[in-house]
Amino acid sequence: MPRSVRTRITLLATSVTLGICIVVCTALYIGLFLSLHREVDAFLDGEVREFQAILEHEEDDELKEIEREIRNELGGRPGGDLTFRLLDAQGRLLITSDPTDSFPNPWVPAQPLSATDAEHQTHSGNGLLPSLRFCSRRVTLRRHGDVIVQATYRLDRVDRSLSVCRWVCFTAVLLAAILSFLGGHMVARNSMRPVAAMTQSARSITAKQLSLRVPRSGTNDEIDELANTLNNMLERIEAGVQRIQQFTADAAHELRTPLTALRGNAEFALSQPRSVEQLKGVIEQSLDYYRILSRVTDDLLLLARLDAGQEPLQAEPCSLSLMVDEVVDLYRPLAADHGIEIRVHSPDVVTASIDAGKIRRVISNLLDNAIKYMGGPGSVTIGLSGMNGTATIHIDDTGSGIPPDDLPHIFERFYRVDRARSVTPGSDTRSIGLGLAICRSILHAHGGELNIQSTQGKGTKVEVVLPRLPDSPR
Ligand code: ADP
Numbered sequence: 205m206p207r208s209v210r211t212r213i214t215l216l217a218t219s220v221t222l223g224i225c226i227v228v229c230t231a232l233y234i235g236l237f238l239s240l241h242r243e244v245d246a247f248l249d250g251e252v253r254e255f256q257a258i259l260e261h262e263e264d265d266e267l268k269e270i271e272r273e274i275r276n277e278l279g280g281r282p283g284g285d286l287t288f289r290l291l292d293a294q295g296r297l298l299i300t301s302d303p304t305d306s307f308p309n310p311w312v313p314a315q316p317l318s319a320t321d322a323e324h325q326t327h328s329g330n331g332l333l334p335s336l337r338f339c340s341r342r343v344t345l346r347r348h349g350d351v352i353v354q355a356t357y358r359l360d361r362v363d364r365s366l367s368v369c370r371w372v373c374f375t376a377v378l379l380a381a382i383l384s385f386l387g388g389h390m391v392a393r394n395s396m397r398p399v400a401a402m403t404q405s406a407r408s409i410t411a412k413q414l415s416l417r418v419p420r421s422g423t424n425d426e427i428d429e430l431a432n433t434l435n436n437m438l439e440r441i442e443a444g445v446q447r448i449q450q451f452t453a454d455a456a457h458e459l460r461t462p463l464t465a466l467r468g469n470a471e472f473a474l475s476q477p478r479s480v481e482q483l484k485g486v487i488e489q490s491l492d493y494y495r496i497l498s499r500v501t502d503d504l505l506l507l508a509r510l511d512a513g514q515e516p517l518q519a520e521p522c523s524l525s526l527m528v529d530e531v532v533d534l535y536r537p538l539a540a541d542h543g544i545e546i547r548v549h550s551p552d553v554v555t556a557s558i559d560a561g562k563i564r565r566v567i568s569n570l571l572d573n574a575i576k577y578m579g580g581p582g583s584v585t586i587g588l589s590g591m592n593g594t595a596t597i598h599i600d601d602t603g604s605g606i607p608p609d610d611l612p613h614i615f616e617r618f619y620r621v622d623r624a625r626s627v628t629p630g631s632d633t634r635s636i637g638l639g640l641a642i643c644r645s646i647l648h649a650h651g652g653e654l655n656i657q658s659t660q661g662k663g664t665k666v667e668v669v670l671p672r673l674p675d676s677p678r
Contacts, residue, residue, distance in 0.1 A: 209399075210392040217388025225380040229373035236369050240362045241337070245324050248339035251355040252322055256343055257289045259353065264347050271299040285361070290339075291352040298351065304334050317342045317352065326359070335359040342605040377553060398427045402434070414442040446584070447616075454618035458500055458636060467572065469493075490513075496636075500514045507617070510645035517559040517649055524554045524563075524595055527589055531567045535575060541580030546571075554590035556670045558650060563670070566643045566654075567597065570666050573639060574601035577664075578620075590672050597668040606658035617641045643668075 255565075258277060261271050268288070274288055278427040295310035317323050320339045329335035338356040345351055396420040406417045416436060420431045467484045474476075478486070509515035533545050539546050552621070574584045582602040589596050606614060610621045618637040645656045651671050658664040 205648070210389070210396050212386060213392035213395075214388040217391070218385045220380050221388075222377065223382030225377045229377055230320045233369055233373055237366055242367060242489070244337050244357055244359070244362060247500065248324070248337065248355045248357055249322055250352055251286065251288070252339050252341050255355060255646060256341065256353050259290065259343070259345060259351075263348075267348070268296055271301075274301050275303075285358045287356045289352075289354040289356065291354060292348075293342075293350040295352065298348075311352075311354075313340065329359075337362075347413075378653065395420075395427070398423075398431070402427075402431055406434070409438065411445065414438065414445055418477045427461075451617050453610070454637075455500075455504060458497060458618060459497065460497045462500075466490055466493050466497075474640060499640070500636055503636070503642060507638065507645060509640055510642075510649055513649075515649065516560070518559045519559050519650070521555055522558050522560045522563075524556055524558075524597065525550045525552070525588055527560065527564055528586055528597065531564060531571060534568070534573050539575050539584065542575060542578060544575055544578055545583040547583060548588075549585060550588035552586050552590055552643070554595045554672065556672050558670060559646075562646045563650070564647050566668065567641045569643050570599045570668070574599055574603065574666075576635070577601075578603040582663075593672055595670045595672040597670075599666040599668070600663065602663040605660040605662055605664055607660050611656070611658055615640050615644050615654075 212645070214289055252508075253388075255274065258274060259270065270290070282665050284302065287305060288299075288301040289297060289305070289307065292298055292310055295303070295312055297309040297311070300307070313323065314325060315323075317340055319342055321337050324337065324339050327333060327336040327338065336356050337356075337359050338354055340354040343351060343353055398419070401421075402418040405416060409416045409418075417435045418431050418434075418607040420428050422428065432513070469490045473483055473486045506515065528548060528550060532548055571584065571586070578584075578601060579668055584599065584601045587598040587600075589598075606621060610619075613619045613622070616637075620635060640656075642655070647654045647668060647670065653667075653669040655667040655669070656664065657667075
């Protein structure tokens with residue numbers, strides 16, 4: 205099987221056309237052959253009948269006289285197309301319309317002649333005789349007894365017609381083969397041209413040139429569809445690679461800040477003799493930076509494992525109502541310090557099959573954000589409900605809200621609305637922009653969802669949706 209699609213299409217077109225032509229020509233040839241032979245047979249039947257009529261009319265005459273008669277009446281010519289013969293019952297020649305007749309004498313029929321029907325036979329030509337078709341009939345004459353009446357027709361003309369037909373068919377098949385080969389080759393070349401152009405462009409697309417696209421021919425056919433699909437795929441790959449590049453740059457940036465600070469601390473401690481108090485201060489500050497570093501690396505590792513589906517979920521039935529109460533109790537003192545009131549509205553006991561540690565982290569993270577970004581006194585309302593097979597936790601705050609331009613990006617890794625609130629030791633070590641990304645990945649791993657709506661200056665509404673245990677008590 206040739207490897208090139210172009211060659212395969214060409215060969216297929218040629219062989220199909222060739223096959224059709226051969227079948228059509230063979231059918232035509234067989235049809236012509238049969239129809240010519242049928243016509244010759246019908247003609248010979250008529251001639252034999254006419255010959256028989258003459259014989260019956262001249263029955264009492266001498267054979268010589270009859271022979272003269274038929275040579276005159278039936279137009280028998282030496283070497284002519286049509287010859288009449290009268291044979292006795294043993295096949296011996298009695299009369300012939302052709303004086304140069306070299307037909308076998310005596311003639312032995314291939315099978316005994318029927319008493320009623322005319323028999324048609326073909327004598328394929330040999331050195332002495334041309335190919336002949338003849339019709340023989342047994343008749344009984346009053347004076348001459350049982351005889352065989354025979355008319356013979358030379359098949360030269362028929363053979364010539366058939367031979368012309370064979371040549372026409374052969375030429376037609378040959379022409380069809382050449383034309384279909386050329387046509388198939390042209391069609392294949394034209395239809396494969398866009399594919400060749402796509403291959404050429406695809407070769408030049410590398411990781412550094414992901415903005416290139418494969419060309420479209422504009423015909424809206426399957427190949428254009430393929431080009432569209434490839435281009436859409438390239439767009440997704442480009443966006444993915446850009447995300448990875450951005451993520452790598454952000455991660456490096458986040459790690460560089462504490463690392464630079466740690467180096468600065470070490471240089472400060474070693475640059476000249478320091479008092480124990482000074483060294484203690486340096487070590488305490490360094491410890492904060494170590495905590496930030498380990499937090500960032502832990503979060504990155506968790507995200508990578510969640511992305512790869514390698515973070516095992518220890519799912520077990522768990523009361524979300526109890527969990528919310530525990531997390532709220534933990535954050536109440538911090539909220540009170542900032543003049544924030546936390547209200548819990550949970551009329552039902554809602555149970556879900558969850559990894560308790562991870563979902564606790566999600567609720568803590570979201571409550572922490574609500575308090576952290578409140579920007580002054582206010583309130584946070586937590587609502588818990590279970591309906592239609594899902595458990596929903598609402599965390600609504602009356603804080604400053606998220607600007608509309610930032611809202612679509614808050615799930616991106618390392619994205620922070622206020623970049624100034626970066627990783628600084630002591631005050632706010634948790635603001636690294638990975639919290640919401642981790643929350644969403646954890647919820648997706650549970651088959652859940654995280655939705656955020658926010659109005660700047662009014663507050664933020666966070667919705668956590670989790671699949672609920674079907675038989676959870678209400
Ligand atoms: P981090 O809190 O570590 O900065 P997050 O991924 O949790 O990172 O949040 C991303 C950004 O979304 C935050 O920088 C913050 O600006 C904004 N944000 C999240 N939650 C709230 C909220 N409840 N109110 C206002 N802004 C919020």
